[in-house]
Amino acid sequence: MRVLLTGSAGFVGSHLATRLLGEGHHVVGVDNYLSGQPRNTAQLLEWPGFRFVEADVSRALPDPGGPLDWVLHFASPAxxxxxxxxxxxxxxxxxxxxxxxxxxxxAHGAQFLLASTSEVYGDPLVHPQPETYWGHVNPNGVRSCYDEAKRYAEAITMAYHRHHGLRTRIIRIFNTYGPRMRADDGRVVTNFVHQALRGEPLTVYGAGDQTRSFQYVDDLVEGVRRLMGVPYSGPVNLGNPDEYTVLDFARLIRDAVAPGLEIVHLPPAQDDPQQRRPDIALARSLLGWAPRVPLREGLERMIAEVRAEVGLPATAFSPAALGQARP
Amino acid sequence: MRVLLTGSAGFVGSHLATRLLGEGHHVVGVDNYLSGQPRNTAQLLEWPGFRFVEADVSRALPDPGGPLDWVLHFASPAxxxxxxxxxxxxxxxxxxxxxxxxxxxxAHGAQFLLASTSEVYGDPLVHPQPETYWGHVNPNGVRSCYDEAKRYAEAITMAYHRHHGLRTRIIRIFNTYGPRMRADDGRVVTNFVHQALRGEPLTVYGAGDQTRSFQYVDDLVEGVRRLMGVPYSGPVNLGNPDEYTVLDFARLIRDAVAPGLEIVHLPPAQDDPQQRRPDIALARSLLGWAPRVPLREGLERMIAEVRAEVGLPATAFSPAALGQARP
Structure with missing residues (x-):
């Protein structure tokens, strides 16, 4: 099949593109590099089925140069x-x-998939969050530019579905980690990994008791591929319900990289959600999907790749070792 | 001063334009008549300070033909x-x-005011609703095209304020009624008034125990004018905290027009909020504002004007009588 993917140079987009290309599909990737990375495009261009157009999807989408089966909208700073x-x-x-x-x-009679986010739940009052939970979002706080943009994106996707009969999907992506994240993306996983590899103290905002669920990117991509096969238009959570506090997470990464490092606390970030964890009952029943990569293993894969990216020598967690099954 | 007003042919927009013109200001009105009414434009064109441009503000705004002090964004189906x-x-x-x-x-160094709505509170879990309440909105339900659009509008207004230093205002308009509402707007006040004047049964969705606060349009316009004089960028509720059930309201209008009419119940509307009532403490302290027109008086003014619009003879509630002070 032939797919147009916005945000193809982003973290999640580039992994999804790799998966689709590996299955033999054709992918037209679009990105303006506002937060995507040229090196992700460079990797994808090694596949003959990949074509890239540098463009701002908020202005106009390029002519895909042929028929389309899917439009996958993953573009956004995240x-x-x-x-x-x-x-x-x-x-x-x-x-x-x-x-x-x-x-x-x-225009192309294609299907459409929106990458939405657990941020539509805001600072939730219900735990874990099922798709039926309406969320708790400050409509004009400093995070509203993202949260409300994604809620709007869901609303307009459903409007096209209801009004034009477009076949649509909505995924709500919970925290995801893995190789190809930007070093400066400011999220806990990359912060901690890069701090640990630089031998710096790990910085935690607030007490660190806010929790996050962390999903390895390959699990997310598997969920996306399964949902593309199921005609379900409502939102579907894709995330790992295993909950860790941010502080636990800092400790896991520190211990995996440099056990002696200090963990320091900074003031809490404004509107930082205190707790967020997916209810994935819908994805389980609809898609037979659940995350499969344990946190420790995913972190080891990520750390190994980040070591290579920043030019550090491999350790026990070398890419070769990671291909083996782990207990 | 010189003002560009989107939605000038709408119910609230046209009243606001009349007020500004009456104060001697110049108003450039813009509307595409998606839900606005040409007869409102016709009335406004009797003022020499009014200029009208028919345009879809979602596509492009017209050249205002001169400097602007304010852009007031009231355009939207509501x-x-x-x-x-x-x-x-x-x-x-x-x-x-x-x-x-x-x-x-x-571009014009003008100030900006957004007409937002109590719908950003959705089906609220807090009563009455202060501006600090984040709301309870279904991001992809059938009402989300309006609720999420307005939440997005608040978010982008705050983004321009924070990022560009634009001087902005946000009002959250609670249910408002008065002359110039469209007969077919589907809201309870107009439905009941027109049904009563036609001698038809008044139709209530559900049991009618959902409550609404009803503000007379002149009170709202007074609040807008006051807020334009105060450099406060956060959202400000403008509404009447006097709470009536929809059923009470049906009875008030029936009794004012045709006491013998029947009130019938239809199935509840999807996502219809059960209760909504403004906390106006902020408007009181910031603007010294509170609604002044009692419901009964406002309804009488509206009914008299609607009688004239639909060609019915005046009753005791004639326009002439309504100019007098009432107890």
Missing amino acids: SPPHYQEHPIETLMVGAQGTQNALDLAL | SPPHYQEHPIETLMVGAQGTQNALDLAL
């Missing part, structure tokens, strides 16, 4: 420092960007 | 039957429309 630095671009890619992608799908 | 018939246009006027209006204000 980490707090990036979207707070680019609040208006973030709002636009949720609104105009999503609409351009929907219009393209409509 | 009643459930209208926005559900035009979900995509409603989403667009909240996103692209708001952004076009913000960009125009920025």
